[in-house]
Amino acid sequence: MPKVAVVYHSGYGHTEAMAKSVVKGAQSVVGAEAQLISVADVDAHWDDLNTADAIIFGAPTYMGSASAEFKKFMEASSRLWASQGWKDKLAAGFTNSGSQSGDKLNTLVQLSIFAAQHSMLWVSLGILPGNNSSTSTPQDLNRIGSYLGAMAQSNVDQGADVAPPASDHETASLLGKRVAELAGRFSGA
Numbered sequence: 001m002p003k004v005a006v007v008y009h010s011g012y013g014h015t016e017a018m019a020k021s022v023v024k025g026a027q028s029v030v031g032a033e034a035q036l037i038s039v040a041d042v043d044a045h046w047d048d049l050n051t052a053d054a055i056i057f058g059a060p061t062y063m064g065s066a067s068a069e070f071k072k073f074m075e076a077s078s079r080l081w082a083s084q085g086w087k088d089k090l091a092a093g094f095t096n097s098g099s100q101s102g103d104k105l106n107t108l109v110q111l112s113i114f115a116a117q118h119s120m121l122w123v124s125l126g127i128l129p130g131n132n133s134s135t136s137t138p139q140d141l142n143r144i145g146s147y148l149g150a151m152a153q154s155n156v157d158q159g160a161d162v163a164p165p166a167s168d169h170e171t172a173s174l175l176g177k178r179v180a181e182l183a184g185r186f187s188g189a
Helices: 014-027 039-044 045-050 068-076 078-083 104-118 166-187
Strands: 003-008 033-038 054-062 090-097 150-153
Touching: 003 014, 003 039, 003 045, 003 078, 003 166, 014 033, 014 054, 014 150, 014 166, 033 039, 033 166, 039 045, 039 068, 045 068, 054 068, 054 104, 068 078, 090 104, 090 166, 104 150, 150 166
Parallel strands: 003 033, 003 054, 054 090, 090 150
Antiparallel strands: none
16 A cells, blocks of 8 residues: 655645645555645654655745755754665656746755655656646646746635635646556555
8 A cells, every 4th residue: 555645835825725735645545545734743753654655746946946944844854864864765746836937947956956865766756737728727737837846826815725726626636646656556555
């Protein structure tokens, strides 16, 4: 039975809403367990991260990179880095910002490098971009066109009950499902 942990930071609730969609996607895989862990509570959950088959990292993009609170979590993991405690676990990532671009790719690159430093195996989004032709719409999956992980955009004047839009939640859910399916294959479940 694959075990997936989703560790995230959310400043305004939008990234947390996205994290819940990632968990929902992972839980849609028969036999998979998925756990949501806020970086604010991570000290009580290091064992959960250590025993997970896959860890999905989620951070809002602030000023072109992961939030400071998520960065604190990254730095706190250095003792695990020294022992390579997460070596060969699957990893993936997602991010959210107020702008269409918001330099979200930089955050996903930051998360993937973080995973690589832990000798983890990065899982890409695994779907083609949407919303990139005259016949497509913003309701398409992967509407922002990411490959490295799931990206979402939340209007800054809307709460997490409205933003990000449904297509971004569905894209995040597919990321969770993909990671759980691969974790099952890798763990032999």
